[in-house]
Amino acid sequence: MKRVYDFIKEAQTYYLATVDGDQPRVRPFGTIHIYNGKLYIQTGKGKDVMKQILANPKVELCAMKGGEWIRLCGTLVLDEDIAAQESMLDEYADLRKMYSTGPDGNTAVFYFTDATATISSFTHAPEIIQL
Template sequence: MQEVYDFLKKCNTYYLATVDGDQARVRPFGTVDIFENKLYIQTGKVKNVSRQMQANPKIEICAFNGGEWIRLSATAVRDDRLEAKQHMLAAYPSLQDRYKADDDNTEVLYLKDATATVYSFTGEPRVILKP
């Protein structure tokens, strides 16, 4: 899990894919955190991405860095605990002007049953996380 976290942090931006009915949706994300030995992401409950993950929690993340890319498939599980939100917001102070741990909008989700594979143009795929 630490290797996945480090890869995503190094990239700064990763792309999160969800399903909206029968249409795939992809958007850039930047938040990633480890809390209680689980990998977390963050968004706002008012956003379409939140509604999509609640309707179908199967997600995929992809990020590219220096000739390697990672694909992470998981089930996104909402964690409404104040402590989880506080931990995420402490890791991203720039978000604190838009999100508060105790507001009705801040959403953190941990990635359950995650599988992460690193690919490159020159080597074989390498699984670095699996359920």
């Protein structure tokens, strides 16, 4: 998991794909975090991406850095634990200007389950990592 986290963190921006009915949706993200041995992302509770993940939690993200790219596909699970939300916002302090935690807060954190990452390039065989 650390290899996947480090790759995505160093890339800084990844693109998250969800499904909206029968239409794929892709948007840039920047949050990635390890908490309690799980890989997390964060979004806002009122955003369309949150609704899409809740309707179909199967997602894929993609990021590129230095001639390599990663694809991480899996299922996202909403974690309503305030400690998980706080941990994410501690990691990304600038987000505290926009997001708050707790039952009345507007932040949502999800962790990956049943996930597989593939790191590829044109110069080496794919590296497959099960999370």
